[in-house]
Amino acid sequence: METKAVSFVAKSGTGKTTLLEKVIVNLKERGLRVGVIKHDAHRFDIDHPGKDSHRLTAAGADTMLISSPEKLAVVKKHRASPPIEELIATYFGDVDIVLTEGFKLSSMPKIELHRQERSQTLLCRGENYDATLIAIASDEALEVDVPVLDLNDPAQVAQFVVDYFKVQPSH
Template identity: 40%
Template sequence: MKVFGIAGYSGSGKTTLIERVLPQLAARGVRAAVIKHTHHDFDIDRPGKDSWRARAAGAAAVLLASDHRTAVLTEHRNTPPVLDDLLAALPPCDLVLVEGYKREAIPKLEVHRAETGKPWLFPEDRQILAVASDAEPPNGFPRIDIDAIPSLTDFILNHALSRPTA
């Protein structure tokens, strides 16, 4: 399994870039997964449903299964998940794109749009190897046009970090 991070401020286009890269990866025979970290609380379960009731009653985890997909709802109870644990929980795949977990020591691509008015992340993060942007970064830092999806896909594949599998 290889891992590669996509970093950037909210609204920069991280999810859109991942959405555009995934079909390119699939066309190249790469089985890809995505881990998306959010700072907001979320729940894909609905109050009153059996799975919600089990979690509310204290279950540490509930696995939902249908003929089409499965989802594991794990209660962390004020202990944020560690990226390595999340990677270990994924089914077999070739590449994991990690959106968020910006402090992790994994190779990253910064997504930056000039219109957001946000500062660049790369000067403070040595794990950022290049930027996908519609603007030129300062000091000649490596840039790939944000719309050059085949080039971005090549970059990700060439720089993803191999991780041992369990």
């Protein structure tokens, strides 16, 4: 069974992370197992100088995994970012739905966030027409060919995701 995934896309500063936090809480309240992938166009570091994991990575480890009774983290060096589909297949087989933040150029289904004060144009229905767009979460009425959700109603956005993907708790 293929893992169900949707990407939340928007221009920087639109509120992707804020909305996703609330959608995740709503989906968890429904008993769903939720995975999240955050795209970072910049360099990030979860290893910090002085920590053993940082020392091991700095020593040259290509893959370093740290595990505790509650969670694990993997630091894996690569030459190019793996395709999103590969990341989902490798790391998210145990969840009911994967939400991604970013990946606007991927072929995954997308929900675009639109905030009137942030931009007058849309990413997926502006100069470029993205056929993978399944909805827009907006704080203003829009005339578009996909459903328009209330950007300020994370429960409505979560319900749309559940209905669109027909996702149910796997346990």
